[in-house]
Amino acid sequence: MSGIVVEHLGKSFVLRDGKRFVALDDVSLTAADGEFCCLVGPSGCGKSTVLNIIASLVTPDSGSIRFSSGAGKTRIGYVFQKSRLLPWKSVRDNLALALAGAGVRRDEFASRIQHYLAMMGLERFAGEYPAALSGGMQQRVAIARAIAIEPDILLMDEPFGALDEFTARAARRHLLRIWEETHKTILFVTHNAFEAAYMADRVMLFTAHPGRLVRTVTVDVPRSERAIDEPRLLAVQKEILATLGLE
Amino acid sequence: MALQLLTIRLLSVVSMFLIWAVISWFLPPMLMPNPWVVAHRLWQLCLNGQFWFHAYGTVSRVVIGFALAFIVSIGLGVAMGLRRGVAVMFEAYVLVGLTVPGLCWSVLAIMWFGITEFAPVFAIFVVVLPMLTLNMWQGTKSLDKDLMEMSRTFNFSRRSVLFDVILPQLLPFCLAGARLGFALGWKVVVLSELFGLTSGVGYMINRAFSNYSMADVLAWTLGFTLIMFVLEYVIFLPVERSLVRWRTAAAT
Ligand SMILES: Nc1ncnc2c1ncn2[C@@H]1O[C@H](COP(=O)(O)OP(=O)(O)OP(=O)(O)O)[C@@H](O)[C@H]1O
Ligand SMILES: [Mg+2]
Numbered sequence: 001m002s003g004i005v006v007e008h009l010g011k012s013f014v015l016r017d018g019k020r021f022v023a024l025d026d027v028s029l030t031a032a033d034g035e036f037c038c039l040v041g042p043s044g045c046g047k048s049t050v051l052n053i054i055a056s057l058v059t060p061d062s063g064s065i066r067f068s069s070g071a072g073k074t075r076i077g078y079v080f081q082k083s084r085l086l087p088w089k090s091v092r093d094n095l096a097l098a099l100a101g102a103g104v105r106r107d108e109f110a111s112r113i114q115h116y117l118a119m120m121g122l123e124r125f126a127g128e129y130p131a132a133l134s135g136g137m138q139q140r141v142a143i144a145r146a147i148a149i150e151p152d153i154l155l156m157d158e159p160f161g162a163l164d165e166f167t168a169r170a171a172r173r174h175l176l177r178i179w180e181e182t183h184k185t186i187l188f189v190t191h192n193a194f195e196a197a198y199m200a201d202r203v204m205l206f207t208a209h210p211g212r213l214v215r216t217v218t219v220d221v222p223r224s225e226r227a228i229d230e231p232r233l234l235a236v237q238k239e240i241l242a243t244l245g246l247e
Numbered sequence: 248m249a250l251q252l253l254t255i256r257l258l259s260v261v262s263m264f265l266i267w268a269v270i271s272w273f274l275p276p277m278l279m280p281n282p283w284v285v286a287h288r289l290w291q292l293c294l295n296g297q298f299w300f301h302a303y304g305t306v307s308r309v310v311i312g313f314a315l316a317f318i319v320s321i322g323l324g325v326a327m328g329l330r331r332g333v334a335v336m337f338e339a340y341v342l343v344g345l346t347v348p349g350l351c352w353s354v355l356a357i358m359w360f361g362i363t364e365f366a367p368v369f370a371i372f373v374v375v376l377p378m379l380t381l382n383m384w385q386g387t388k389s390l391d392k393d394l395m396e397m398s399r400t401f402n403f404s405r406r407s408v409l410f411d412v413i414l415p416q417l418l419p420f421c422l423a424g425a426r427l428g429f430a431l432g433w434k435v436v437v438l439s440e441l442f443g444l445t446s447g448v449g450y451m452i453n454r455a456f457s458n459y460s461m462a463d464v465l466a467w468t469l470g471f472t473l474i475m476f477v478l479e480y481v482i483f484l485p486v487e488r489s490l491v492r493w494r495t496a497a498a499t
Contacts, residue, residue, distance in 0.1 A: 057399065088415045
């Protein structure tokens with residue numbers, strides 16, 4: 001378990017025509033231990049970049065990241081925007097490689113894989129190659145992989161973006177149930193304002209060019225009262241859209 | 248569908264012999280003997296053991312020279328793809344190597360090392376290496392960056408990154424390289440054999456040439472082509488099939 005403190009992140013990229021492009025401009029945010037945070041904003045505002053910096057795949061030009069997990073290395077599970085499975089490995093082996101990387105004991109592999117695939121409704125497909133699965137199923141395998149290593153922090157980059165509305169609804173309920181059981185710290189990127197209101201404790205709103213965190217909205221609706229037609233959630237959705245200038 | 252393809256494949260082979268037969272119809276046998284005469288000659292060479300002896304010599308030289316170049320090219324090509332400095336260092340070597348004709352290397356090797364088994368192996372190695380290295384270099388440059396990031400995020404061991412992430416992506420390049428390298432090796436080895444050695448298919452073709460025996464020249468060429476066919480169907484195609492199994496997973 002771990003909280004995250006991100007302070008004054010700056011990141012710019014040099015484009016091929018030589019111009020500098022500011023992807024992140026002085027972004028500071030925190031996520032408390034066990035908090036569910038959503039990052040919402042238009043395409044290109046730097047949401048994936050924030051997650052990549054936290055996962056240390058991208059080094060920021062300025063600013064710092066701290067994890068409040070205390071002793072030891074903070075374990076991060078990442079669901080990428082695209083599933084990023086190894087196409088030449090079966091679903092089972094894709095999970096097994098992540099477990100090996102996380103230092104899980106080999107005799108625990110089978111039961112863990114079984115458990116987390118079942119959680120995503122995929123236990124029948126353990127022996128298949130990713131090519132035999134639909135896009136949505138591949139994304140669920142990627143989610144299973146990220147959760148199976150039982151991370152301190154879960155980074156999710158539009159994990160349900162590729163799913164149809166039916167599957168997405170089931171997946172959202174699923175994720176919330178897992179989160180309520182385990183209370184991992186989750187940073188969840190989405191384009192979908194209602195999804196953010198429905199899932200999050202707090203929603204962080206970004207604007208693009210340059211990428212800035214403009215506002216944080218706290219969703220003050222108890223979990224037990226969150227239905228998809230709950231007026232208070234619809235109000236939060238409206239507020240998000242208004243802040244982003246979409247309504 | 249499979250049957251249809253098999254028919255076409257048969258047709259393609261049969262048509263080659265037909266074209267040959269038609270041409271031999273119009274030319275004197277001294278210039279172009281017909282396929283049956285050549286096949287019969289090859290059969291005799293097989294029966295008296297000459298073909299096997301010389302083909303073994305040639306194939307073993309190609310296999311050794313090629314295998315050495317293949318191993319070195321994987322190390323060198325991957326290093327060039329991963330490290331800019333290594334690429335800049337060896338880029339010129341690869342380009343020069345690609346440009347110098349195989350003939351030059353064959354002659355040089357024999358002048359340096361004399362009539363030894365080492366000379367043709369060296370020539371094959373030097374000619375094939377730049378081509379294979381270029382191939383592995385390209386392959387390494389085209390590695391999927393997203394998957395490399397994924398393997399870092401999930402803390403894959405070095406061993407696992409190499410064997411589970413990098414090599415599976417390079418296998419198609421290895422296979423393409425093996426095919427091209429083998430074909431090139433065969434062209435170089437016959438030159439070496441022709442210039443200086445006392446055994447091998449190239450040597451025998453040269454002898455047939457001295458005797459002005461067109462049937463012999465073609466019989467040796469045909470024999471070696473058949474060996475290449477066998478290699479393709481017994482080694483390369485099955486390996487290729489097993490490599491792309493995961494790609495066709497959806498279809499089966
Ligand atoms: N490696 C890179 N090189 C150059 N520019 C980059 C690179 N990575 C990101 N960018 C730029 O940084 C900006 C932010 O990218 P990022 O992927 O974080 O956006 P995003 O908010 O995740 O968008 P989306 O919702 O479309 O996924 C983009 O405008 C992009 O062009
Ligand atoms: Mg993104």
